[in-house]
Amino acid sequence: MAVTTEASSPLQLRAVVKTFARGKDAVHALDGVDLEITAGKVTGLLGPDGAGKTTLMRLAAGLLRPSSGSVTVLGRDLGRGAGSLQQAIGYMPQRFGLYEDLSVQENLDLYSDLQDLDPKAARQRQQELLELTALGPFGRRRAGDLSGGMKQKLGLACALLRAPQLLLLDEPTVGVDPIARRELWQIVDALRRQGTTVLMSTSYFDEAERCDEILLLNAGKILQQGPLPHFTAPLRGRCFLVRHRGLRRRLLREALQGRAGVLDARITAAGVRVLSGQGQPSAQPGEEWQAVEPAFEDAFVALLGRVQEGGATNASKTPEQGAVKPAEKAIGRAGDGDTAVVEVHDLRKCFGSFEAVRQCSFTVRQGEIFGLLGANGAGKTTTFRMLCGLLPASSGSLKVAGVDMRRATSAARGRIGYVAQKFALYGNLSVDQNLAFFAAAYGLRGGHRRMAIANAREEFQLAAYGAVNADDLPLGIKQRLALACALLHEPPILFLDEPTSGVDPLARREFWQRINALAAQGVTILITTHFMDEAEYCDRLVLMSLGEILAQGSPAQLRQQARTAEQPEPTMEEAFIRLIEEHERVIRRAS
Amino acid sequence: MNSRRLRGLIRKEFIQIRRDPSAIAIAFFMPVFLLFLFGYGVSLDARRVPLAVVVDQPTAQSSTLVAGLEHSPYFRPRHYASIQEARTALLRRQVDGIVWLRADFSRRLLRGQSPDIGVFVNGVDANNARIVEGYLQGVWQNWLQQRALAAGTPLLVPVDAKDRVWFNPALRSRDYLVPGLIAVIMTLIGALLTALVVAREWERGTMEALMATPVQMAEILLGKLIPYFLMGMGGMLLSVALAVWLFAVPLRGSFWVLLLSSALFLLVALGMGLLISSVARNQFVAGQIAIIVTFLPAFILSGFIFDIQSMPAAIRIITHLIAARYYVSLLQTLFLAGDIWPIVLWNSLALGLMALFFLGITLRRSHKRLD
Amino acid sequence: MLARVWALVIKEFLAILRDKKSRFVLIGPPLIQLLVFGYAATFDLNHIPYAVYNQDPGYASRQLLGYFQGSTAFRQVATVTDEGQIAPLIDDEKVLLVLQIGPRFTEDLLRHRPAPVQVLIDGRNSNTATLALNYVNSVLLRFDQRWAADHHWGKPPAQLLVRAWFNPNLLSRWFIVPGIVALLMLVVTLLVTGLSVAREREQGTFDQLLVTPMTPAEILLGKALPGIFIGALEGTFIALVAVFWFGVPLVGSILALALGMLLFLLAAVGIGLMISSLAVTQQQGLLGAFLFLVPAIILSGFATPIANMPELVQDLTLANPMRYFLVIVRGVFLQGDSIPELWSQYWPLAIIAGLSMTAAAWLFRHRLQ
CATH class of the missing domain: 3.40.1710.10 (abc type-2 transporter like domain)
Known part of the structure; x- marks a missing residue:
């Protein structure tokens, strides 16, 4: 297998077309893809949902056969099956491919056997990998009981047992917290130093920037391929950071988004970042414009925004202009009221002897966007489920809109909206049927119901999907539908549990624009998220770890807390990692 | 074929069986449950x-x-x-x-x-x-x-039947229901359980990960076949033991012939289970198909309860496609009549051919690809 | 409240009917089972293969054998000329029975001496053997009566005159097919309700449902009604097939049948919802339904009489709703029963329905904790 030299690419696709039959139609998952991956480099694969990323990965792993064209891996055409070539390929599917009822060690043993490693070599390699992934102490734990981050590291270890020449990672960081994400990258960097070629798909822009090369895929076609500057250079002179002394970032962003010449405006730690169509758009008094280096996110928006002009996931056309007016009627325009809408005091939840949440207290005021951040298993979802009345608290008090949801009447429950972690829609019901059902379930009737459904279809741009089954929707549209269903009854309080996990970047941006618009109308929003850039959108945050609240305050305050000599201006992500690691150190010392 | 890979797969399967309550339920609880139900609950002998x-x-x-x-x-x-x-x-x-x-x-x-x-x-x-x-x-x-x-006058009945019932003179229905039930039990383990566990690998995405390793399709299939074959034989031995010692059904034929013919039938059932799971990659559908094409026929069309000779001609022809039919005939003969070679050989031949057919088709249909 | 329950009912229907797989589960297996049971599940014997070992040269034996040849229940497949040929025929299941007629059969009969016929029968399937012996006896009885009349043997002192009420030709199809109505109603209702909550739990929609203003009682009702509708529809369909396809007479009161169906469905739905509340995954739901269905069907009197079971098992069947409904269906179909005759079946069924629904409601609330 010494075919690979520096010159020849370990993965080449020539005019690859892959179609799937879906009912009577043939869907083109890949439509004429030509590409070469550079040996020894890390290549990032990006693109919206349904762009064909997973199909491309599977083709490279020899799991699918191209409808036409050829796939060459490590110098061999995969046309007649991969055969022994798979010893040199490591592949981690999206769902990690772990046996959940086998322990960490048993999973490693199985994959060592499947890679036909002799026991001695296997033991040595497993030892190395356990060290690399820091899974050593968990050898006997069942894979199903591991946190998302640990599962992902184990999945990676299983793919690395016979040090592969080509490593394929399909969305390895979906649903994984920043700490686990950083650990994964440490592993990838180590592999890069050893000369392994890595192809990974991701929906994080910062991850894309860490790759040596970026491959941007859209609708089965390659939009652009190359190192980062290749993407960002054309945008030089079109990116700006805008600050305003009086306005809060959210309002500033809204003002900028509507301005002529502005393609995109988004909130960052320092202020509002603007991408213009050309040059600097006109500045308003009080605004302070500063040209900045373009980032990959700007390129992504610029490229895909153009491709999808007029499409459903159009980033530059936001829905907020005609958007949601619901809560206005319910509570009037509140702005930043001081009324506490959610009060949590000394909340505690035990599952058996395991304390999932303890000493948790916070208050959410009306019209706030309130974020719950934390690593996987920090207790965010448990807290959420208690707030919505889905789980009883073990002790402590919690009030949502003045009542405990656990004992609330139907009417009180009608005041909250809830979007669960996995979009909990009826998969084989159409979009319209889902809307109609939830409208009735929330007790809307007659003309009121028809109005609510019609509004939702229009505001969430769902009309085109009316007859499509919820299961067949792209993830971004699913999430839009879930939000639409939760908002039908115009609740003054909205709970969102990781609503953007796994959703592509454009859909995420669009989602946040809606959330901002809702907050502007006085809806109180509680949200959990893994995306640290999203944390910047929140008015206030709590940071949770191991069931406890570590810090709370505005994003700026949290960043402040994590400031050190080496890192005077930490990003939210750096702040998060630092605070949590500090806390875990304290706990470890205590025990 | 690589023995280390195969060993790894088999070891994995056994660990999973040990940890999955529903596998244990189907393989060991179900046989005992059904045997008790039929042994004690069902009788066709009208009494009182x-x-x-x-x-x-x-x-x-x-x-x-x-x-x-x-x-x-x-x-x-x-x-x-x-x-x-x-x-x-x-x-x-x-x-x-x-x-x-x-x-x-x-x-x-x-x-x-x-x-x-x-x-x-x-x-x-x-x-x-x-x-x-x-x-x-x-x-x-x-x-x-x-x-x-x-x-003092002799009874004047011209013709009187003097009957002699072979093999089961007391006409105890338990003696034929219990052996026949073994066919149903082996179908449950061989076809239903196997179809479910393979479908589960597809559903949970572990099949995709397996296929990305150098493992061969034949190894994956054997890695399923061998553990569930052993499970099925275990279930069979348990059932035979209960039949003989608890329900006092005589075993007149040779134990080894019984073992061998059971092994053949189990191969057919496993072949069907694997084939079903290669068609239906989700547990719910696989379970449904397995119940309709294997479990129900084993119950109704095998001669286990209802006499095949008395069925309409069209259905009688269909019964020839039902593996359980041959096995039920073998079981009833081996338990009650003994080693009657023509029956043993013909039925075993039929089972052998069916095993080859189903396993062959499964092997042909299984590609190491997702599409 | 009604509007919310109604919306849930509509949603359940859509969820079941829009999905190809669930549609198939509701239509495919019941149809296959109906046909297979209807045709294959019979205790009537037809074409029993037999062989004749006739050592008698006389005409009486030929006359007797003519009776067998004329019966559709028997089919002669071999003629034996030597004692040694008998065992292989029976052993190899070539024939079920061998009629052996002695060398002096005609001679004995003509001398007014009783002449026995040896019947050697394969007892491997004891039920078939018992029935076949009954068939042989009734053929012999007819021959005897004829012979006695023709040859002045005098009548037996008293005759047995047997008449079967409600099913004069004793067709077991008339017994089995109405039973299928009960069987399939139970299976379908259990599958519809037993998996419905588990499915929502698995897909995460159950939480979504619980945060809406719907109360647990409304959710339970919304889950129960589709099961009842679908069960009733399926039951009616099979009853129609029984009458118009299989030609089973329906002589009793339709109202009595409808009342029975309703009570039975309530009981079945209650049990289905109990399973559903306990199961976390669909697989557990399926396994639970299976573990209930098998004994419920076997210990119901569907194929084998309850009276033949041991006392303890008979007491156990008192809790089985199918047991009562089987009596109702068969009573209405064949015996022409109407409501008053069936009171003794209605009230236990109503009690089971009430208990299972209450238990389901309790479990449902309890499992929400």
């Missing part, structure tokens, strides 16, 4: 049938007949004063039949006019009705015999 007896005018003649009914181990006679009352009792399902001796019965009997003994059975359960009828004929003939003996 409640019978209405109406004697319009009791006499010495009628009482001998009624005594015959009362002494019969098959009846529990109840006396009713009138045929109307007896009829109501029959309608209310308090009795399964009526024996009615009319007022002139004794008079006509003594005059040699050969009166009728009126018998009405509830025909709703036709099978039961026939059995009751048969028992009644027995009582009647006994009664005739005794009368003839008492009178």
Whole structure:
């Protein structure tokens, strides 16, 4: 297998077309893809949902056969099956491919056997990998009981047992917290130093920037391929950071988004970042414009925004202009009221002897966007489920809109909206049927119901999907539908549990624009998220770890807390990692 | 074929079986449960049938007949004063039949006019009705015999059946139900369980990860086949042990022939299970298909309960496609009759061919690809 | 409240009917089972293969054998000329029985001496053997009566005159097919309700449902009604097939049948919802339904009479709703029963329905904790 030299690419696709039959139609998952991956480099694969990323990965792993064209891996055409070539390929599917009822060690043993490693070599390699992934102490734990981050590291270890020449990672960081994400990258960097070629798909822009090369895929076609500057250079002179002394970032962003010449405006730690169509758009008094280096996110928006002009996931056309007016009627325009809408005091939840949440207290005021951040298993979802009345608290008090949801009447429950972690829609019901059902379930009737459904279809741009089954929707549209269903009854309080996990970047941006618009109308929003850039959108945050609240305050305050000599201006992500690691150190010392 | 990869797969499968309660339930709980249910709960031998007896005018003649009914181990006679009352009792399902001796019965009997003994059975359960009828004929003939003996005149019945029942002289239905049930149990383990566990690998995405390793398709298949083959044989041995020691069913044939033919049938069942899971990659659908194409036929079309010869011609032809049919025949023969080679060989041959067919198709259909 | 329950009912229907797989589960298996049971599940014997070993040269034996040849229940497949040929025929299941007629059969009969016929029968399937012996006996009885009349043997002192009420030809199809109505109603209802909550739990929609203003009672009702509708529809369909396709008479009161169906469905739905509340995954739901269905069907009197079971098992069947409904269906179909005759079946069924629904409601609330 010494075919690979520096010159020849370990993965080449020539005019690859892959179609799937879906009912009577043939869907083109890949439509004429030509590409070469550079040996020894890390290549990032990006693109919206349904762009064909997973199909491309599977083709490279020899799991699918191209409808036409050829796939060459490590110098061999995969046309007649991969055969022994798979010893040199490591592949981690999206769902990690772990046996959940086998322990960490048993999973490693199985994959060592499947890679036909002799026991001695296997033991040595497993030892190395356990060290690399820091899974050593968990050898006997069942894979199903591991946190998302640990599962992902184990999945990676299983793919690395016979040090592969080509490593394929399909969305390895979906649903994984920043700490686990950083650990994964440490592993990838180590592999890069050893000369392994890595192809990974991701929906994080910062991850894309860490790759040596970026491959941007859209609708089965390659939009652009190359190192980062290749993407960002054309945008030089079109990116700006805008600050305003009086306005809060959210309002500033809204003002900028509507301005002529502005393609995109988004909130960052320092202020509002603007991408213009050309040059600097006109500045308003009080605004302070500063040209900045373009980032990959700007390129992504610029490229895909153009491709999808007029499409459903159009980033530059936001829905907020005609958007949601619901809560206005319910509570009037509140702005930043001081009324506490959610009060949590000394909340505690035990599952058996395991304390999932303890000493948790916070208050959410009306019209706030309130974020719950934390690593996987920090207790965010448990807290959420208690707030919505889905789980009883073990002790402590919690009030949502003045009542405990656990004992609330139907009417009180009608005041909250809830979007669960996995979009909990009826998969084989159409979009319209889902809307109609939830409208009735929330007790809307007659003309009121028809109005609510019609509004939702229009505001969430769902009309085109009316007859499509919820299961067949792209993830971004699913999430839009879930939000639409939760908002039908115009609740003054909205709970969102990781609503953007796994959703592509454009859909995420669009989602946040809606959330901002809702907050502007006085809806109180509680949200959990893994995306640290999203944390910047929140008015206030709590940071949770191991069931406890570590810090709370505005994003700026949290960043402040994590400031050190080496890192005077930490990003939210750096702040998060630092605070949590500090806390875990304290706990470890205590025990 | 690589022995280390195969060993790894088999070890994995056993760990999973040990940790999955539903596998244990299907492989060990179900057999015991079904055997107890059929061994104790089901019997086709009518015993102590409640019978209405109406004697319009009791006499010495009628009482001998009624005594015959009362002494019969098959009846529990109840006396009713009138045929109307007896009829109501029959309608209310308090009795399964009526024996009615009319007022002139004794008079006509003594005059040699050969009166009728009126018998009405509830025909709703036709099978039961026939059995009751048969028992009644027995009582009647006994009664005739005794009368003839008492009178010293030989009974004049031209032709009488002298029956000799081979293999199961007591006609215990348990003796054929319990062996037949082994076919149903092996179908559950071989086809249903296997179809479910392979579908689960597809559902959970582990199949995709397996296929990305250098493992060969034949190894994946064998890695499923061998563990569930051993499970199935375990279930079979458990069932045979219960049948012989708990339910006292005789095992007249050779144990080794039983073992060998069971192994053949198990291969067929496993082949079907694997084939089903290669068509249906989700547990719910795989389970449904397995129940319809393997479990139900094993129950109904195998001759386990219902006689194949009596089915309509079209269905009789279909039964030839049902593997359980051959195995049930083998089981009933090996348990009750012994090693009857023509039966053993022909049925084993049929099972062998079916095993080759299903396993062959499975191997051909299984590609190491997702599409 | 009604509007919310109604919306849930509509949603359940859509969820079941829009999905190809669930549609198939509702239509495919019941249809297959109906046909297979209807045709294959019979205790009537037809074409029993037999062989004849006739050592008698006379005409009486030929006359007797003519009776067998004329019966559709029997089919002669072999003629034996030597004692040694008998065992292989029976052993190899070539024939079920061998009629052996002695060398002096005609001679004995003509001399007014009883002449026995040996019947050698394969007892491997004891039920078939018992029935076949009954068939042989009734053929012999007919021959005897004829012979006695023709050859002045005199009548037997008393005759057995058997008449079967409600099913004069004793067709077991008339017994089995109405039973299928009960069987399939139970299976379908259990599958519809037993998996419905588990499915929502698995898909995460159950939480979504619980945060809406719907109360647990409304959710339970919304889950129960589709099961009842679908069960009733399926039951009606099978009843129609029984009457118009299989030609089973329906002589009783339709109202009595409808009342029975309703009570039975309530009981079945209650049990289905109990399973559903306990199961976390669909697989557990399926396994639970299976573990209930198998004994419920076997210990119901569907194929084998309850009276034949041991006392303890008989007491156990008192809790089985199918047991009562089977009596109702068969009573209405064949016996022409109407409501008053079936009271003794209605009230236990109503009690089971009430208990199972209450238990389901309790479990449902309890499992929400």
